[in-house]
Amino acid sequence: MKTSDFYFELPKELIAQDPLEDRSSSRLLVLGKEDGSIAHRHFTDILEYLREGDCLVLNNTKVIPARLYGVRENTGAAIEILLLKRRENDVWETLVRPGKKARPGTRIIFGDGALTGEVIEIAEEGNRLIRFSYEGIFEEILDRLGQMPLPPYITHELKDKTRYQTVYAKYEGSAAAPTAGLHFTPQLLDAVREKGVRIAEVTLHVGLGTFRPVKVEDVAQHHMHSEFYRIDEDAARTVNETKARGGRVFCVGTTSCRTIESAADENGLLKACSGWTDIFIYPGYQFKILDGLITNFHLPESTLLMLVSALAGKDHVLAAYREAVKEKYRFFSFGDAMLLL
Numbered sequence: 001m002k003t004s005d006f007y008f009e010l011p012k013e014l015i016a017q018d019p020l021e022d023r024s025s026s027r028l029l030v031l032g033k034e035d036g037s038i039a040h041r042h043f044t045d046i047l048e049y050l051r052e053g054d055c056l057v058l059n060n061t062k063v064i065p066a067r068l069y070g071v072r073e074n075t076g077a078a079i080e081i082l083l084l085k086r087r088e089n090d091v092w093e094t095l096v097r098p099g100k101k102a103r104p105g106t107r108i109i110f111g112d113g114a115l116t117g118e119v120i121e122i123a124e125e126g127n128r129l130i131r132f133s134y135e136g137i138f139e140e141i142l143d144r145l146g147q148m149p150l151p152p153y154i155t156h157e158l159k160d161k162t163r164y165q166t167v168y169a170k171y172e173g174s175a176a177a178p179t180a181g182l183h184f185t186p187q188l189l190d191a192v193r194e195k196g197v198r199i200a201e202v203t204l205h206v207g208l209g210t211f212r213p214v215k216v217e218d219v220a221q222h223h224m225h226s227e228f229y230r231i232d233e234d235a236a237r238t239v240n241e242t243k244a245r246g247g248r249v250f251c252v253g254t255t256s257c258r259t260i261e262s263a264a265d266e267n268g269l270l271k272a273c274s275g276w277t278d279i280f281i282y283p284g285y286q287f288k289i290l291d292g293l294i295t296n297f298h299l300p301e302s303t304l305l306m307l308v309s310a311l312a313g314k315d316h317v318l319a320a321y322r323e324a325v326k327e328k329y330r331f332f333s334f335g336d337a338m339l340l341l
Helices: 043-049 136-146 177-184 186-194 233-244 254-263 303-312 314-326
Strands: 029-030 038-040 055-059 061-063 067-072 078-088 093-099 107-108 113-122 126-135 171-175 198-204 227-231 249-252 273-277 290-298 337-340
Touching: 029 043, 029 314, 038 043, 038 314, 043 107, 043 186, 043 337, 055 233, 055 254, 067 113, 078 107, 113 136, 126 136, 177 290, 186 198, 198 254, 233 249, 233 273, 249 254, 254 273, 254 290, 254 303, 290 303, 303 314, 303 337
Parallel strands: 029 337, 055 198, 055 249, 061 171, 249 290
Antiparallel strands: 029 038, 067 078, 067 107, 078 093, 093 126, 107 113, 113 126, 198 227, 227 273, 290 337
16 A cells, blocks of 8 residues: 555645634535545534434643744754653653754753753654753743644644634643544533533543654555553543444544554453554554544545545545545644544
8 A cells, every 4th residue: 555545636725724713613524434425514513413322532632832942052043842742750852943953962042041951862763852941830831932833734823822722622741733623612512412422531642743744655664653642441431331332432533543442452342541552543454443533634645644544445535535625625733624424
């Protein structure tokens, strides 16, 4: 299977640059995973496709303002840091730009000097391990100095930080938002519950590895970066009871999908656990739990598009994407949504 098999033409003007004023007012393309049927709806119509006894799985991770701008201590040269993963208390794995001169021992000053960092090691793929020094609480300093790490294809400034968070975000640790969840409002979630649909919350802290391009032509040779996940007893029980009673499990976003599929055993039972996952789902994968998926429209040749294709078939998915382009759906993080069922 080739990476180029997942290519499609996408006009740049269809890349959404700003979130809609009303989160739930986006469009919804409904794709039948068995027959490739397509329906054009609005996101609030999701209620019509969920049934009493189904379960919705949400990723309650919270994006941190992970992009920091600083200067090198000795030269004053500008430097940009993106926090990727906390290794230990004050040591983070980071992406540094420009990275060539960020050798071990390099010291970086941020803001008014309330935060300093020292490069202590060069890690995998040129990422830097940085030890931070500060007085006070790191999260408060980060909230003041950091910016939301919007994807590079979004060039507009985000005026309201909360619009790159889901309304149910709880646990800080992501370098990117689980964007399928951005469409939900508290009112819509209340309506989901009122319909008798159970909600299970899991946590997967989204790293940039999810969005990195596939650089090999043979899909099977691609390696995913690991991301931390956690599933508690309540979530595991809710999912398992749903399946046992004949209900369907819908994941909101590819990150929720990867979380439950990573933790499921060979019998499709979910257990409470935590750890790191580098699961890579592409066509040929046999899903253990997932029945349906709510997701956004993804980049050509991306691992996310491959995951969606594993669920509904590459031909069906690419046909739906061509239809979405034709109908001028909005793509990527702030764009419209798909329901695969």
